[in-house]
Amino acid sequence: MSAREKILNAIASNQPELTALPLMDKNVLIRYEDVYAQFKTVLESIGGKVKLIPSLTELKEQLIADKASGNFVVNAIADLGKLDNQVASFTALDLEKVEKAYIKGTAGVAENGAVWIYESQMLNRLLPFICQHLIIVIDIAAIVATMHQAYENIDVAKEGFGAFIAGPSKTADIEQSLVIGAHGARSATIYVVG
């Protein structure tokens, strides 16, 4: 008998009688008067920066300036300017030099400051993690109160990969002292358009 059969048989004979899944009444969930304000407060409390912008104009100019600075800056947002599609095939050694990446997010979560990003929005799976500084852009209408509504608005299996990202990379593994910039981005700025 293979390990698979052995394990599945043991489980089948040892598992308890079937119980039901809970019916989750979404009416009990926390509501926020202003989801944007909550999103901003939480994100700032976990090391992120949040800016409300009326349109993409300011960001377009910033991207042009960033590109002109000579740093390796990657744009993954079509609305901002030319896409750096070439990074899709870049290796970690190439991407290691990325100073800043501009990435669009699909949904923002007010209760925890997380933003859902699909693989297709990253151009390369590694990009939002390996870049030194991360810029995420979301529409204000894409911010929902909790993770429950966020999962209703996304399809986790639509693409090969996707992630909720909440602020910059961090660690407190040395004496519980919070240090921003562990292995991933040293800063995360979320621009909310609306």
Next chain:
Amino acid sequence: MKTTHAALAEKFIADEPRTNWHDETLWFVREKRDKAAHGLPEWEQLREWGSQIKNHTLSNLSNYLKEFEEKAVANGIKVHWAADGDEHNKIIHDIIRKHNIQKIVKSKSMLTEECHLNEYLQEHGIEVVDTDLGERIVQFRKEPPSHIVLPAIHLKKEDVSATFHEHLGTEKGNNDPQYLTEAARQHLRDKFVQSQLAITGVNFAVAETGGFVVCTNEGNADMGAHTAPVHIACMGFEKIIPKAEHLSVFLRLLARSATGQPITTYSSHFHKPRPNQEMHIVIVDNGRSRQLGREDFRNSLKCIRCAACFNTCPVYRRSGGHSYHTAVAGPIGSILNPNLDMKANADLPFASTLCGSCTNVCPVKINIHEQLWKWRQIIVAEGYVAASKKMGMMGMDFLLSRPTVYRFAGKMGRWLMRILPFVTNNKLNVWYKQREMPEPPKESFRDWYLKNGKTNKK
């Protein structure tokens, strides 16, 4: 001689200021958890949902595992099954040999600790680099993690500084956490970009979609998994949840329970390998199916490894993770480990005050303290306790079930403590250690009550 929790804890508490620091630090984490939990009016409802989803999953586990496998295979993931730790290690070793892999990075996985993967591979001449900062620190020091979420919580920044000075050449005596973390960042980025294999754990595996979720704050799981041409994710079979929508419940509970954060920085959802990447999942039993069959203990398999029970435990906080001599320490470890090896871990269910705080904070409502008590009964019945404890319990049983003998013994005890105090005030009496014995009262409560109880009654 076997190393027991009590003996190891004695070593840990020899350094009193450090013990106090450890205690206070973990209590601080517990307080952060409280603050996060109290911020959500539906917190108790979330715990109830989490508990019921896990109960349901365990009751239909074989079907969910088959569904998960089918979907994962359709997604292009290779699925392996391992009956025990040894099979798990061999599966990984085979993949390493097939690709002639030299450079391996691993993010946190308590399962690989449980299976002793690093040691196994080391014996075969293969080096694994742990990439979680805390895990890298303890790996340099050749120590196991002392906490499942905060692996280096037993260390002070001076210890980390000395370790990094030795292994990474950082400035001697520079204890700045920012500086030390930066040094580790540079060192590990180098390891990430060269990696040929990334090993990660799994926080949740979704039956409905055949994908899995890995949560980190540092980003180390992603740095490895999206770089290396081969990714192996290792999971105990209890990591399964039925649907993607259930992730909302568990991701809301996990980080708040663990560290008081509203969510981990990265919650990465893996469904398909990237082009030219190989993605493997190893599903491990290692005693779990046996635990599933133990009615009193099966719901220990609901655990989501948040470590809230560690941080709140008065014994863990004052004895340190290493005193539990197992991969998963703390209260949850003390109900999981006797299933893995009852004899070797017979001491663990006794390393508790049974205060019940673990049960109160558990995000999936595992009745941890009741299971600790139940394990004690089994362990005594199986004869795995020290003769002194067994004799003591038999003596107590005799005494406490015979009121006349009990009253006489009480009287004798009070008299003896008064006229011959050295009978109790000596090194043989463990209750006398670090304590003064109390003044013996002149009479027992019962005697007092017989005299005064009735007259005071209204």
